[in-house]
Amino acid sequence: MLKIYLAGPDVFEPDAIKKGAALKELCREYGFEGLFPLDNAVADHDTPYNTAKAIREANIKLLESSDIVMANLNPFRGVEPDSGTVYEVGYAAALNKKVYGYAADRRTMIERIRDTQKLAADATLCKDGMIIEDFGLSHNLMLLDVVVADDAKAALAYIQANIL
Secondary structure (H helix, E strand, O other), rough: OOOEEEEEEEOOOHHHHHHHHHHHHHHEEEEEEEEOOHHHHOOOOOOHHHHHHHHHHHHHHHOOOOOOOEEEEEOOOOOOOHHHHHHHHHHHHHHHEEEEEOOOOOOHHHHHHHHHOOOOOOOOOOOOOOEEEOOOOOOOOOOOOEEEEOHHHHHHHHHHHHHO
């Protein structure tokens, strides 16, 4: 059974354990074993830094043990995906793992930023004065071809159809 590392900000949900269990059950329904970051039992260490380091190392080890990474790339605390999730996507890609993502809002990045920041319909700069990339993609070009579905269930169906 192929193992799927479930990357995403779901670990920050108030009911993260329940959310992870639901994602893992969904994986089972599609014939995969889900690996959720909170499956790791990491004890508190002497400092917050050392605790964070232990969590990071445990998550990387779990990701490395997977065959596939499925990433929740929905916006997190803004317009962009969670930075930790994007790190995991890049790490997995560097290991030549198959990476698939999902995001409910598939509008182009420029559309989402214009809407979120209440910009003019023809604006090319965000509120910080930076150019908004406009390649007709829903996410940064480095995530090209990663976003394959609107939600986890659809992503798993896509993975099942294209991997098995």
